[in-house]
Amino acid sequence: MKTKRPTNHTIEFSHFGPGKPGRKTLLLGAALTGLLLALQPALAQPVGNVFLIAMENHNFTQPNPTNSPQQIFGNPAAPYINSLITPGNPNAAPVAYAVAYYNTGNGVHPSEPNYVWAEAGTDFGVHTDADPLTANGNTFYDASPHLTAQLNAAGIPWKNYQEDVQLSVSPTNSASGTTGPVNPFYGTTQYNYAVKHNPMAFFTDTAVQNVYPLAQFFTDLTGNTVGRYNWITPNQYDDAHSALTGGFTYLGTHYTGDQAAVAQGDNFLSHIVPQIMASPAYQSNSVIIIWWDESEGGDNSNFTIPEIIISPLAKGNAYASTVPLNHSSDVKTIEEILDLGTLTNSIPVAETNVFGGYNNVATVNDLSDLFQPGTIPVAQGVTVARTGYVFDRRTQLFVQQVQVTNTGSTPVSGPVWLVLDNLSSDAALYNSAGTTANFPPLGSPYIGVNVGGDNVLSPGETATVTLDFADPSRGGISYTARVLAGMPTP
Amino acid sequence: MKRLLPFSLGLALGAGILFAAQTGSAASVEYYVDINTASLVGNASGPFSLDFQLNDGSGTGDGNNTATINNFAFGSGGASGTANLSGGASGDLSSAVTLTDTSAFNEFYQTFNTGSTLSFDVTLTLNSDSGPAPDSFAVAILDNTLSNIPTSGVGDAYLLVNLGPTPGVVIGSSASPAVTLSATPVPEPGSLGWISMGLLALGLHQWRRTFNQRS
Numbered sequence: 001m002k003t004k005r006p007t008n009h010t011i012e013f014s015h016f017g018p019g020k021p022g023r024k025t026l027l028l029g030a031a032l033t034g035l036l037l038a039l040q041p042a043l044a045q046p047v048g049n050v051f052l053i054a055m056e057n058h059n060f061t062q063p064n065p066t067n068s069p070q071q072i073f074g075n076p077a078a079p080y081i082n083s084l085i086t087p088g089n090p091n092a093a094p095v096a097y098a099v100a101y102y103n104t105g106n107g108v109h110p111s112e113p114n115y116v117w118a119e120a121g122t123d124f125g126v127h128t129d130a131d132p133l134t135a136n137g138n139t140f141y142d143a144s145p146h147l148t149a150q151l152n153a154a155g156i157p158w159k160n161y162q163e164d165v166q167l168s169v170s171p172t173n174s175a176s177g178t179t180g181p182v183n184p185f186y187g188t189t190q191y192n193y194a195v196k197h198n199p200m201a202f203f204t205d206t207a208v209q210n211v212y213p214l215a216q217f218f219t220d221l222t223g224n225t226v227g228r229y230n231w232i233t234p235n236q237y238d239d240a241h242s243a244l245t246g247g248f249t250y251l252g253t254h255y256t257g258d259q260a261a262v263a264q265g266d267n268f269l270s271h272i273v274p275q276i277m278a279s280p281a282y283q284s285n286s287v288i289i290i291w292w293d294e295s296e297g298g299d300n301s302n303f304t305i306p307e308i309i310i311s312p313l314a315k316g317n318a319y320a321s322t323v324p325l326n327h328s329s330d331v332k333t334i335e336e337i338l339d340l341g342t343l344t345n346s347i348p349v350a351e352t353n354v355f356g357g358y359n360n361v362a363t364v365n366d367l368s369d370l371f372q373p374g375t376i377p378v379a380q381g382v383t384v385a386r387t388g389y390v391f392d393r394r395t396q397l398f399v400q401q402v403q404v405t406n407t408g409s410t411p412v413s414g415p416v417w418l419v420l421d422n423l424s425s426d427a428a429l430y431n432s433a434g435t436t437a438n439f440p441p442l443g444s445p446y447i448g449v450n451v452g453g454d455n456v457l458s459p460g461e462t463a464t465v466t467l468d469f470a471d472p473s474r475g476g477i478s479y480t481a482r483v484l485a486g487m488p489t490p
Numbered sequence: 491m492k493r494l495l496p497f498s499l500g501l502a503l504g505a506g507i508l509f510a511a512q513t514g515s516a517a518s519v520e521y522y523v524d525i526n527t528a529s530l531v532g533n534a535s536g537p538f539s540l541d542f543q544l545n546d547g548s549g550t551g552d553g554n555n556t557a558t559i560n561n562f563a564f565g566s567g568g569a570s571g572t573a574n575l576s577g578g579a580s581g582d583l584s585s586a587v588t589l590t591d592t593s594a595f596n597e598f599y600q601t602f603n604t605g606s607t608l609s610f611d612v613t614l615t616l617n618s619d620s621g622p623a624p625d626s627f628a629v630a631i632l633d634n635t636l637s638n639i640p641t642s643g644v645g646d647a648y649l650l651v652n653l654g655p656t657p658g659v660v661i662g663s664s665a666s667p668a669v670t671l672s673a674t675p676v677p678e679p680g681s682l683g684w685i686s687m688g689l690l691a692l693g694l695h696q697w698r699r700t701f702n703q704r705s
Binding site for chain 1: 541543545546547548549550551576593594595597621622623624625626627628630632636637638640644645646647650652653658660
């Protein structure tokens with residue numbers, strides 16, 4: 001009778017018999033070597049849940065710090081926020097923050113387009129604060145890809161917590177007044193829910209999906225039933241948008257006007273952040289992102305926006321990142337953390353932001369500099385692998401093969417374009433299909449990637465494209481690869 | 491002592507595998523390259539030239555990789571003419587050819603008289619380049635107009651090796667004239683030595699156990 005052939009390395013050791021010292025010590029020696037092998041690459045820990053708290057209408061820094069609205073950095077009405085970004089402060093231990101977070105694009109104001117941007121990586125060129133209505137022109141995004149639709153497609157749970165949302169009416173209707181229940185953060189009956197601060201409300205597939213009042217958030221924290229992705233919008237008093245009627249007394253100081261709004265926001269964060277941090281949902285290597293919507297006073301590098309992350313995986317001790325960032329950076333990072341494909345919605349050329357790798361989700365800097373090295377998975381979604389260059393004397397062209405692979409878990413719908421940004425000046429893409437005219441950087445040559453008859457780059461699928469370069473000087477070729485998908489032409 | 495010996499054997503075996511794995515994926519790799527050139531004999535497109543390139547992926551000419559080609563065998567043919575050199579290329583088909591990526595573009599080509607086969611050894615260092623494109627080594631055959639014979643490979647090459655810790659090999663072939671190439675990795679003596687040492691130690695231990703049981 002034939003005996004089954006032992007598999008793997010047990011074939012060497014099976015002769016020694018169980019329990020004998022020789023086998024154990026031999027295995028120990030080999031195991032030690034195996035351990036040495038295993039220790040060679042350090043494995044990064046994945047990020048758990050994402051909590052994003054949306055704040056309002058204050059710069060992090062501005063040319064004149066005390067011009068109204070006053071900046072957050074160093075503001076006496078914001079002691080908690082400033083404690084988070086002060087190295088050595090105990091509150092700052094799990095914190096990193098950005099010092100070069102800019103308005104997401106030129107003219108992206110007022111609030112609403114920034115919230116839409118947080119969901120879609122663009123504002124579709126619509127600049128209004130109106131509630132979503134066809135008549136208002138801000139409900140036409142229905143068919144466009146957006147973050148929570150991606151989460152739905154991937155089966156990833158998400159929740160949208162909106163303080164003061166009136167579910168008895170609709171999450172797509174704003175509501176404010178003075179006869180609500182006593183607010184647990186500021187102790188009055190004033191309430192103020194604004195749909196313009198609810199990103200999902202402008203996409204009909206998710207407008208009324210997974211929307212909860214803020215009280216439910218604390219119940220979910222206790223029950224460990226939050227989503228993997230959690231958007232939290234305080235009401236317009238707690239998000240520092242509006243001052244309470246009568247002002248706000250905070251830590252013994254009575255503030256009025258916009259400084260009251262700052263104090264209200266600081267007070268809100270000082271309560272909600274520690275509660276999140278105390279929950280098991282946070283302690284599983286999760287991240288809290290404190291996000292502000294827009295710059296006040298200018299869309300340039302003189303006006304930075306606060307962006308703070310709190311996580312066991314953050315660089316910590318108030319690490320200050322100088323990497324240029326904007327709202328697309330948050331979208332990109334969340335997609336990377338949750339292994340989603342990259343959003344490629346069109347951005348109006350007039351809204352180009354020249355900072356932070358521009359403001360396309362595909363090319364913008366992500367938040368990885370704020371996290372410990374290796375925490376944020378890079379190049380998730382689509383990767384590009386290149387061969388070296390070969391000079392073909394028959395065509396007098398340099399040739400390179402490029403493989404575009406969908407390493408994510410969601411299909412990438414075509415057409416798929418490979419864009420060559422920053423191509424070396426003495427080289428030209430001979431078989432270019434054109435140059436970018438809609439998706440900055442503009443003027444970059446691009447070529448179509450054949451993804452097959454289904455016009456989809458499925459998860460795990462690789463498509464190969466051959467690039468022909470003219471390089472008469474033979475001085476070398478370099479470029480930055482960018483993959484765009486889903487638009488007629490880039 | 492009895493407990494220590496098998497432990498050290500385990501270490502030796504593990505170390506043998508570890509070193510074999512590391513030496514096999516780091517410093518260099520050697521290929522035996524064999525090209526069927528029978529269809530080139532008497533072909534009107536001749537005389538043909540053998541073309542080697544070692545191009546710098548970063549485009550800076552960092553000189554961090556070298557290709558050494560030797561042990562040429564031309565069947566009934568042989569090297570002829572003079573070598574044409576660009577960038578960091580040197581040598582001759584009658585002896586050995588060396589290319590270093592000291593320029594973005596480094597090329598060697600020289601005419602040869604065709605026999606039915608053509609073979610040589612190529613040793614490539616496997617250092618990674620700083621950019622996203624690797625350094626690459628390519629083998630092509632040029633016709634009498636110094637144009638590449640069209641192939642199914644990258645840039646009409648018969649062989650492309652992307653240099654890095656795990657080299658990537660792309661083989662091409664041509665239909666007219668029909669030419670095929672094979673590239674066979676040659677195990678490094680150092681790797682074989684470490685594996686042999688581990689296996690020898692294991693065998694020795696088994697022999698000792700058998701001997702002890704009999705006595």
